[in-house]
Structures are given as C-alpha cells and as structure tokens.
Amino acid sequence: MLPVTEKMALSEGAVTAPPASCNRGAVGFGAREFGFLCCQHTALCFSLGRREGGAAPCISCSRREGGWGRQASAVSLLQVVGLTLLAGGVYSAKNGTAAVARFIEARLWKPSLVSEKSRITVLEALQHPFQVSRRLLRRPQDVLEGVVLHPSLEAQVRNMAIATRNTQKNHGLYRNVLMYGPPGTGKTLVAKNLALNLGMDYAIMTGEDLALRGREGVTAMHELFDWANTSRRGFLLFMDDAEAFLRKPATEEMSNYYLRVAQNAFLNHTRQRSNKFMLVLASRDPKQLHRDIHDRIDVMFYFDLPGPEERERLLRMYLDKYVLMPATEGKQRLKLAQFDYGRKCEEIAELTKGMSAREIAQLAQSWQDTAYASEDGVLTEAMLDAHVEDFVEQHQKKMRWLKREGPSSWTSTP
Ligand SMILES: Nc1ncnc2c1ncn2[C@@H]1O[C@H](COP(=O)(O)OP(=O)(O)OP(=O)(O)O)[C@@H](O)[C@H]1O
Structure with a gap:
C-alpha cells in the first residue's frame, strides 16, 4: 500500500x-x-x-x-x-x-424406447388424419372402463384417479406408483385408462428393452425424459417389467457397466417428484427392485389373479364384446346359438381357476375366431365348451413349466 x-x-x-x-x-x-x-x-x-x-x-x-x-x-x-x-x-x-x-x-418423433404412446406427433397427424382424430375423441368416461378388478383394488384405483386429477388441477407434484402382481392382470390397462381418462399423455416402455440397449441406453434415457418434460397436459410414463432394468446393484446383470450408468441416469431424473410426469412402474417381482427405486415409490397396488367373481364378470364382459355385440350388430357373419349365457359364464368361471384376465380375454377371442371359421358362422354351446377345455389344458401345462423353473419365474404375493 x-x-x-x-x-x-x-x-x-x-x-x-x-x-x-x-x-x-x-x-x-x-x-x-x-x-x-x-x-x-x-x-x-x-x-x-x-x-x-x-x-x-x-x-x-x-x-x-x-x-x-x-x-x-x-x-x-x-x-x-x-x-x-x-x-x-x-x-x-x-x-x-x-x-x-x-x-x-x-x-x-417419439423416443426410441417408447413402444406405445398417446401423444400424436405432427408427422402422424399428417399421415393418418382420420385415425388421429378418432383417437383424440376416444376418452374413457371412467378409469375402470373395460377393467375388472377385485372391489378393494377398484376402490384404490378410483382414489388414485381422484388424487391425480387434483394434482393436475393444482399443478402439484405427481405421485410415483408401483403396480405389481402376475402378468395379464390389468396393470398396463389401468395405467393407460388413467392417463386417457385424465387427458394426460402417456408412453409405455419395457425395462427389458432398456436393459438390452448397452451404451445407447443412457442417451435413450435422457431422450425419453426430455420428451416427457415437453408435455403440457401431464405425462404418465409406464415402465413394464421394471425389475429387468431397475434391479438391485448386487445382481449379476448389474455388473454391466452401461446398465449401471443408465440406471443412475434414471435415478437422477426421478430424484424428486415431478409436476410434469408421473412414473408408473410395473413389476412381477418387486423384491428385485433397486432400493433407491423403492424410495421413489409413493403408492403401491397389488394386482392379483382374478377370483371366481371377477372371472365371471370378465367372462360376461368378453362374451359380450367378442360374441354377443358383433352378433347383434349384424355387421359380421357371426351368430350365437340359444343357451343360457349367464349360467354358462358361471360354469366356465369355476373351470378357469388360476387363469389371468388376459387368458380369459384370449379365450373369448378364440370363440369369436371359431365362429368366423365355421361354415354357418354360428357359435354353439358345444364349440364354446371345447375351447374352454383346450384353454384349461394349456393353462395347466404352462403352470407346470413355470413351477419347474422355480418361484422366481412366477411372481410376488402382496
Ligand atoms: N383386470 C382386467 N380387466 C379386464 N381385462 C384385463 C384385465 N387384465 C388384463 N386384461 C386383458 O389382458 C390384456 C393385457 O393386460 P395388461 O397388459 O394390462 O396386463 P399386465 O398386468 O400389464 O401384464 P404384463 O405385465 O404381462 O404386461 C388387456 O389388454 C385386457 O384385454
């Protein structure tokens, strides 16, 4: 100085x-x-x-x-x-x-990881204007439209829909959800219905797809979240088979360097609840999920195999959808012979114990296929019974295979 x-x-x-x-x-x-x-x-x-x-x-x-x-x-x-x-x-x-x-x-464009989405891109609107406008007008009135669940789960899903609607209205933070249970029990269906019913965008991806991406997985992950964050209506990101990607670090697959990096990128993106997107993870075996993922979950729903009452309701719903409605509309060459449909559904509900809702939907679709393939297009009671018998046999065979593979190939219980 x-x-x-x-x-x-x-x-x-x-x-x-x-x-x-x-x-x-x-x-x-x-x-x-x-x-x-x-x-x-x-x-x-x-x-x-x-x-x-x-x-x-x-x-x-x-x-x-x-x-x-x-x-x-x-x-x-x-x-x-x-x-x-x-x-x-x-x-x-x-x-x-x-x-x-x-x-x-x-x-x-849509990110490469997304297998199905609700959001319509400019290209799609230009290429398929009619399909796009039909899709825009289709909006389930009820979150449980076309879904059959155990009454207690139905109540929980309805509550979640109300809470999510309020979050949307108040620009709050969405809750992250875990849906777990056996395959074909309606996890994807409910998530999609929820998004459509609330006017949110949705995208469906699978954890396995992401796990197999190798070094591309990280870029694909950032691309996906960038995309989700551009939604102005709220975004529901559904990851099926989440345990394939978000598994515990100690497991064998996690020795894969790129998988770990992609997993970290995912954990970073979901560190805090978002007011842009709602994360819905579906898993058959949530015990295998990374600990940090459990920290990010706010609500959990267990989707069980349908009980006898739900099976009967499913059978009535799908018989109506795949057989009775096309038969009464008269647009297709399909008729149903006269017999007591209600009693038939009760009977089949007993025989289909252990089947998932997806298997029951497939059974009803097979009735429709048989009727179309028949000479006169009429579905008789005997044809219907024959298909049930086939399906029950196939189901039992599948169960025997899965049992041999051990309990981990199957699923968690609540
Ligand atoms: N609870 C249900 N009510 C009505 N239909 C159902 C239900 N569950 C499944 N289905 C039928 O099975 C199909 C597949 O169901 P969904 O994809 O929702 O099962 P999931 O539980 O997500 O199984 P996965 O893990 O194998 O994808 C649905 O499109 C529907 O036709």
Whole structure:
C-alpha cells in the first residue's frame, strides 16, 4: 500500500517526482510528462494508475514491447471481454440450437424406447388424419372402463384417479406408483385408462428393452425424459417389467457397466417428484427392485389373479364384446346359438381357476375366431365348451413349466 500523501498527490495529477516507494527517480509522475513504462519498469508505479500511452518507447529503458500503460491495459481488458463474449455467444448459440432441435424433435418423433404412446406427433397427424382424430375423441368416461378388478383394488384405483386429477388441477407434484402382481392382470390397462381418462399423455416402455440397449441406453434415457418434460397436459410414463432394468446393484446383470450408468441416469431424473410426469412402474417381482427405486415409490397396488367373481364378470364382459355385440350388430357373419349365457359364464368361471384376465380375454377371442371359421358362422354351446377345455389344458401345462423353473419365474404375493 502507498502512503496516503503519495496517493493524494497522484490523485491531483500534479506530481512531478516519483513517490518515495518508487525507485525510478528519473521518471516523472505528472500525467503529462509521464510517458510509457515497459513491464520491467512499471511494476510498482503501475499500481498508482497514472500511466498513459503504450505505443511510445519506455521512458526508462526505451523498450517498446510489453507495455503496461493504462491505455494498453484497457485494450487488453477489452480483448479479454471481447473474447469472453465471443466464447459465450458461440456456447449459447450451440446450446440454443440444440434446445430448438430437441423441441422440434420432441414434436415430430417419439423416443426410441417408447413402444406405445398417446401423444400424436405432427408427422402422424399428417399421415393418418382420420385415425388421429378418432383417437383424440376416444376418452374413457371412467378409469375402470373395460377393467375388472377385485372391489378393494377398484376402490384404490378410483382414489388414485381422484388424487391425480387434483394434482393436475393444482399443478402439484405427481405421485410415483408401483403396480405389481402376475402378468395379464390389468396393470398396463389401468395405467393407460388413467392417463386417457385424465387427458394426460402417456408412453409405455419395457425395462427389458432398456436393459438390452448397452451404451445407447443412457442417451435413450435422457431422450425419453426430455420428451416427457415437453408435455403440457401431464405425462404418465409406464415402465413394464421394471425389475429387468431397475434391479438391485448386487445382481449379476448389474455388473454391466452401461446398465449401471443408465440406471443412475434414471435415478437422477426421478430424484424428486415431478409436476410434469408421473412414473408408473410395473413389476412381477418387486423384491428385485433397486432400493433407491423403492424410495421413489409413493403408492403401491397389488394386482392379483382374478377370483371366481371377477372371472365371471370378465367372462360376461368378453362374451359380450367378442360374441354377443358383433352378433347383434349384424355387421359380421357371426351368430350365437340359444343357451343360457349367464349360467354358462358361471360354469366356465369355476373351470378357469388360476387363469389371468388376459387368458380369459384370449379365450373369448378364440370363440369369436371359431365362429368366423365355421361354415354357418354360428357359435354353439358345444364349440364354446371345447375351447374352454383346450384353454384349461394349456393353462395347466404352462403352470407346470413355470413351477419347474422355480418361484422366481412366477411372481410376488402382496
Ligand atoms: N383386470 C382386467 N380387466 C379386464 N381385462 C384385463 C384385465 N387384465 C388384463 N386384461 C386383458 O389382458 C390384456 C393385457 O393386460 P395388461 O397388459 O394390462 O396386463 P399386465 O398386468 O400389464 O401384464 P404384463 O405385465 O404381462 O404386461 C388387456 O389388454 C385386457 O384385454
């Protein structure tokens, strides 16, 4: 620091002698007399801030280069600022372009991980205008439309729908959901119905697909979340077979480096509940899920195999959908012979014990196929019974195979 007197004298610009602390006595310090000092001779005096020039030779040693005069320092400061601004400009232009590209991409394409989605891209709207408008108009009136569940689970699903609607209205944070239970019990169906009923976008992906992506998995994961975050209506992201991707780190598959990186990327994206998307994970065996995933789950629903009453309701619903309705509408060549349909459904409900709702839907579809394949298009009671017998046999065979593979090939209980 300079003595106060020197500072005062300098600030008045009238100093002709150097300050006592400066050993360059030959150099005048008045703003006018004082010319330029090279780097070597300016170290101390520069701190006084009275230099001028920079183009002239150093008045102490006549060197021209490396000037530290005020003008020179101002020029280099300007250069630094200029270069910084230029670098900043290039960087923001690059990022801005990438953001615009991502925005356009999100509206034109779907991420590669998504197998099914509700969101309509510009390309799709242009390619299939009629299908798209029909899809836009289709909206289930009830979250449980076309779904048969145990009454207690039905009540829980309804409550979740009400809570999600309120979240949507209040721009709150969506709850993350885990649906678990045997395959074909309606997990995907309920998630889709929930999204459609609430007017949310949805996308369906499978954990296994992601697990098999290798190094591409991480990019695909970021792409997916970027896409989900562009939704203005709220987004439901459904991951089927979640345990294939989000399994515990100790398991054999997790020795795969890329899988671990993709899993971390997923955990990062879901670190906090979002007001943009709702995560719905479906798993047959939630015990295998990563611990951190359990931390992210707010609600869990167990989807069990249908009991006798649900099987009967399913049989009535699918007989109606695949046989009675087409028969009464008369659009297709299909008729149903006369017998007591209600009693028949009760009987079949007993015989189909242990079958999933999907297997029951497939059974009813097979009745329709047989009727179409028959000569007169009439589905008789005997034809119906024959199919039930086949299905029961197939189901028992599948169960024997699965039992041989061990309990892990099957599923968790609540
Ligand atoms: N609870 C249900 N009520 C009515 N139909 C159902 C039900 N569960 C399944 N189905 C029928 O089975 C099909 C497949 O069901 P869904 O995909 O929802 O099962 P899931 O539990 O997600 O099984 P997975 O894990 O194998 O995908 C549905 O499209 C529907 O036809």
